[in-house]
Amino acid sequence: MTKSMLTKAPSIVVSGWFFVQDKLDALAAVAFLVARLYIAKIFFYSGLSKINDWETTLYLFREEYQVPLISPEIAAVMGTAGELGLAVLLAIGLFTRFAACGLFVLNIVAVASYYDALKDSPAAIQDHIEWGLLLALLLTTQVQKLTVDDLVKWKRQAS
DSSP states (O other): OOHHHHHHHHHHHHHHHHHHHHHHHHHHHHHHHHHHHHHHHHHHHHHHHHHHTHHHHHHHHHHTOOOSSSOHHHHHHHHHHHHHHHHHHHHHTSSHHHHHHHHHHHHHHHHHHTHHHHTTOHHHHHHHHHHHHHHHHHHHSOOOSSSHHHHHHHHHHHO
16 A cells, blocks of 8 residues: 555545435435334324224223323323324324424323333333334424425425
């Protein structure tokens, strides 16, 4: 290796890294879309299962889940509506941060409400931790492409 090759090596590495970084930046919106759809699916299916067997849902909210401050019936309706509505908003990327925040709170309430049932299942606790981390990421990240939020922002700026 010649001396000129050694002095050029760092700039080649840096240039190469900037190239890779640009490609990764271009994939960020796709990664966030996948994360949104993954989390939305989990909560949406949970809401559907509650609607499909409403009597069991009411029983669980009365007997198993210990939601503080509100009646079990109101908690069942609010939880189910939140899972379904916020999941749809998150999936399409409309009010993305609001939806992520709402699902984040629902996730915390779910863990707190039936921790006694979860504490013996490390996999279930791990699921809730991972969902919480993804929701926190979506909540704290600026609006990405591939969302209705971005379309609205773009149209507002064009006006």
